[in-house]
Amino acid sequence: MRKAFVPLLGAAGFIFLTAPIIIARAPFESTMGLVQKIFYFHMPPAMLMLLSAIFCGLVSGAYLVTRRPVLDWTASAAAELTVLYGSIALVTGPLWARKAWGVWWQWDARLTMSLLMWMIFVAYLLLRRYGGNGSETLAAGLALFGMATSPFVYLSVNLWRTVHPLTSVVPTLPVDFAFPLWYAFTGFLLMYLALMTLRVTLERQRAALDQLFLESDE
């Protein structure tokens, strides 16, 4: 699994290096102009934060049932990546909002729920770091609640009146906008997979080190 890291990282890096060219050639959006281009760096990480949260929840649930260590390592990695991608979305969003909406932040449904989801997974990381023994199990429980918030985050724009664009925007994008978007999305996704392999390898090696410590004590 470790072997996949470098090619994945390379592919993702290539996409991120070439993305500005493709994005610059995309047409301008009529009302927002240049600042709308942040969309290509905002929507993919936001979507991946949601998907990562769901993935973390599912893997955590599986861990609670089977107690296989690799599931715990994967859940840990997924939680960290949820926080990472969430941070990117929560920074690029306000950068866009400052020009498009006139304010850095608004306490509307979508933004608030996204921030809360991000905080739940930050709490997950704090729990794993400072919770002591047995915190893997407890964190798995927390991840399930984090996963439960994802439909609320996604549907919040459709259910409440918010300034944030609706979920119907992306599926109905004209191809000139859709191509750069999915290009960028592929880059972020490949990066996610690369980082996941790296992080799980770290956990696997840590477990191997613990095993060696035990053996050296015998």
Added chain:
Amino acid sequence: MTAFWRVVWIVVRKDLAIEARSRELLNTTVFFALSCVIIFAVSFVREKPLGDAAAGILWVAIAFAGTLALGRTFERERYGDTLRALLLAPSDRPAIYVGKLIGILSLLAATEIVLVPLVALLFQAGLFSHPLLMGALLIFGTIGFASVGTLFAAMLARARSRDVLLPILLYPVTIPVMIAGVKGTSALLDATPQLQMAGMWILLLVCFDVVFLTLSLWTFDPLMTE
């Protein structure tokens, strides 16, 4: 099914019996909620109180008092090592959860009975003008908060840094419940009370309650096996 509720009743009766003797949790929780509200009153009341202050302050006080109560309830269990005894008992694990939940709910209900009139008085807020809707908001909001809180407090009972970890874990998950409670209360306190709005928030609270209770019941057993 009746065995389940028998266990629930035993747990509730045990907690009520312990509490009735010392009334430690009740007194300390109510007094803490009182202090909270007074601090807010000092901060937010000028010649007349700030507009929507009452709604937010009420729910913040409930959240803070609730967190304290949760921590103390399970600290008591941990101190007497009764938590392990409870878990070793050959009874339905979720029944223990429900029993503890009912105990916490009773404690919070007693706190809210003191809190709501106090907030209404100090902030000149018409919290009693629509008692049924207000009651529904309080009931479903408190259930939402307490359902997650009981699960997290129980699972953290033997963890390191549990005192600070409980709010860190609990608040992000229950802030949606708090928001719904505050928005619903605000709708009722508006100059022209928006009853339909309040009804919508109550419905959302019920949704949250169903999701949180279901999740908590499912995960209580796997999370408590050590």
Added chain:
Amino acid sequence: MKKIWLNPSVLASLLLALNAAAVMAQPGQSEFAPVNELTPAEQLPAAPLVIAAYAFVWLAFLFYVWTTWRKLGKVEEEIGALSAQLAKRRP
């Protein structure tokens, strides 16, 4: 000292503080002027925002890869050292 900066809650507070400071730094407006009537000098330039967004993506990923790679390096170093020790013990 470094460990404190890497702490997620410190980073989170920093992010929030930066945002709050940015909000408070904006001066108020006295009159209403529709956006498309503003001169380009008065409009908020979009380019720095777009560049900042792109830069942040790179920074975030570089930060994560760097810190994880270093942790992995340290762990593998310790594994090497321990394995060598164990191998010596039982020839």
